Amino acid sequence: MNALILVSLVAALLVLRQPLLVILLAAIAYAQIAWGSGHLTWIIEDMFVSLDKELILAIPMFMLCGGVMTQGTTAKRLTDVARALVGHLPGGLGVAGIVSSAIFAAISGSSIVTMLAIGAVLYPAMQEAGYSKRFALGTVVSGGTLGIIIPPSIPLILYGLVTETSIVDLFRAGVGPGLLLVGLFALYSVWANRSMPRQSFSWPALMVAIKNGFWSLMMPVILLGGIYSGFFSPTEAAAVALLYAVIIEMFVHRELVFVDLKGVVFDAAKLGGALFPLIAVALSLNLILIENRVPDLMLGFVEGWITSPITFIIVVNLFLLAIGAFMTTAEAILILGPLLAPLAVSFGFDKIVFGIIMIVNLEIGLLTPPVGLNLIVAMSAFREKFGLLVRAAVPFILLMILALGLISFIPEISLFFVR
Amino acid sequence: MSSSASSPPGVRTALDYWHRAEVWVATIAFGGIAVILVYDVLVREAVIPLLTAVGFEARHLVLFGSQKIALFLLMWGAFAGIGIATWVGAQLVPKVAFKAVPEAWNDRMNRIADLVTTLFLIGVTIVASIFVAESFQSGQIASGGVRVQVWLVQLAIPVGFASAALRYLAFLIWPDLRPQDGDSIE
Secondary structure (H helix, E strand, O other): OHHHHHHHHHHHHHHOOOOHHHHHHHHHHHHHHHOOOOOOHHHHHHHHHHHOOHHHHHHHHHHHHHHHHHHOOHHHHHHHHHHHHHOOOOOHHHHHHHHHHHHHHHHHOOHHHHHHHHHHHHHHHHHHOOOOHHHHHHHHHHHHHHHHOOOOOHHHHHHHHHHOOOHHHHHHHHHHHHHHHHHHHHHHHHHHOOOOOOOOOOHHHHHHHHHHHHHHHHHHHHHHHHHHOOOOOHHHHHHHHHHHHHHHHHHHOOOOOHHHHHHHHHHHHHHHHHHHHHHHHHHHHHHHHHHOOHHHHHHHHHHOOOOOHHHHHHHHHHHHHHHHHHOOHHHHHHHHHHHHHHHHHHOOOOHHHHHHHHHHHHHHHOOOOOOOHHHHHHHHHOOOOHHHHHHHHHHHHHHHHHHHHHHHHOOHHHHOOOO | OOOOOOOOHHHHHHHHHHHHHHHHHHHHHHHHHHHHHHHHHHHHHHHHHHHHHOOOOOHHHOOOOHHHHHHHHHHHHHHHHHHHHHHOOOOOOOOOOHHHOOHHHHHHHHHHHHHHHHHHHHHHHHHHHHHHHHHHHHOOEOOOOOOOEHHHHHOHHHHHHHHHHHHHHHHHHOHHHOOOOOOOOO
């Protein structure tokens, strides 16, 4: 009965257009009254304790880092290197778009930042080179989604926090699926543009691009190299990346002045203001769920219907694909991560692999209407119609579903760099 | 409930000043976190090993409790951010049930939403204030190398919720103050 009231309460708040913060807090308060001790101040205490985790500090650092790089010319320099490197292939500019998105994703940790930074440079260049508007848009919006699977990734940090999974391991696990997606996107670009005129490869042009982009190219090396070698924790690596980005953009590229930093910090504060209280509430919800053995109860319920791990993962994938179309990545991870991860573990899935499966599902959600955030942002950033953007994303969505299937059934794709 | 007066200029100005103050708090907090963490890593990984190698004792350069200070700043930055995100329309609002009511009722629904949010956030502010008052009375000191009374950090929670409640109350009374949909985090 209490569970039914809780579901009705959440449904009512959704109809009443409440912020996610309010919905989560109301759900926790109800759970505390119905199943817990009834002390509402404990929720606030849990929120306070939940934010008292060193790893959380990595999130504002990556937000600031992404902001600094968006203001500077890192994206252009990376794109120039990728164009010089793979531009001679059929569909080379498309491949360059995917490759530069992947490299930028290895710095930014965000899908929107990656899409806007690379898209601003590449979309006009692809149109100028004669690529169809549909393909160019598809490349840019899909390439942007690599930002949340290729580490560092803010959604991976969130998943690690709410499911108590090693963030370094999650970062390692994101590499294989990220490369798989880059490979699939690149092959599609070559195939789709096989009749396009090709450019000739030029060593001098590549050398010039590498020389100009050297400091930007070093960013993912320092960042991921530091984390994977164990030299830095993710938080320390994020701090180093921020320092490096500021130095490069202010003193080497000279594209950023001190005043710009205030705007960068403001944007981070704005996004952080929406996110951090939610993290605190979601983590305190997690504590209540565990205290009241909700994952165990859910498992008992699900096992009554599903017994095979294959059926489980297919059902969960379909569920997450549907959720991804209606919820943003952060919302879905914060709410569903603590509920689904224990279920997946009980069906024999590695918690790290399941995290990657979850992120890839939600990555697809960035491209599916009505709440495909990359599509919505691209609509205003590139001034294109929503319908065109949806059609442009379709081939890439199909490739991502193929990749999702492979990642779901071949855990080694994720675990190769973990072990 | 559907008809509404436009907001007096003084109200928008006052809320803008409040917003600016919060932006400054958040900017100082987030900027401070960045400075502290960068300093911490630089000193530990570069400066101390370098100075030690040339025969100087440099352990005093370490900022003890740096992570804790950064977390305290995050607490203030984060909860100042609730008000900021509310004012600029960056709060995450699930739109899954937006079409449950006809589009013609949008304005009315938004005002009902603002009323519910205001009341709820006032309630959260009261509960959070009780929590902070209890913490103040207990005189609890923070752990992790920073001798600070914990309530000073925890105070950010009721202040943040109160600020957001005030904003929603303003949107309820003067809907023209309500921001358009803003950014999201992906």
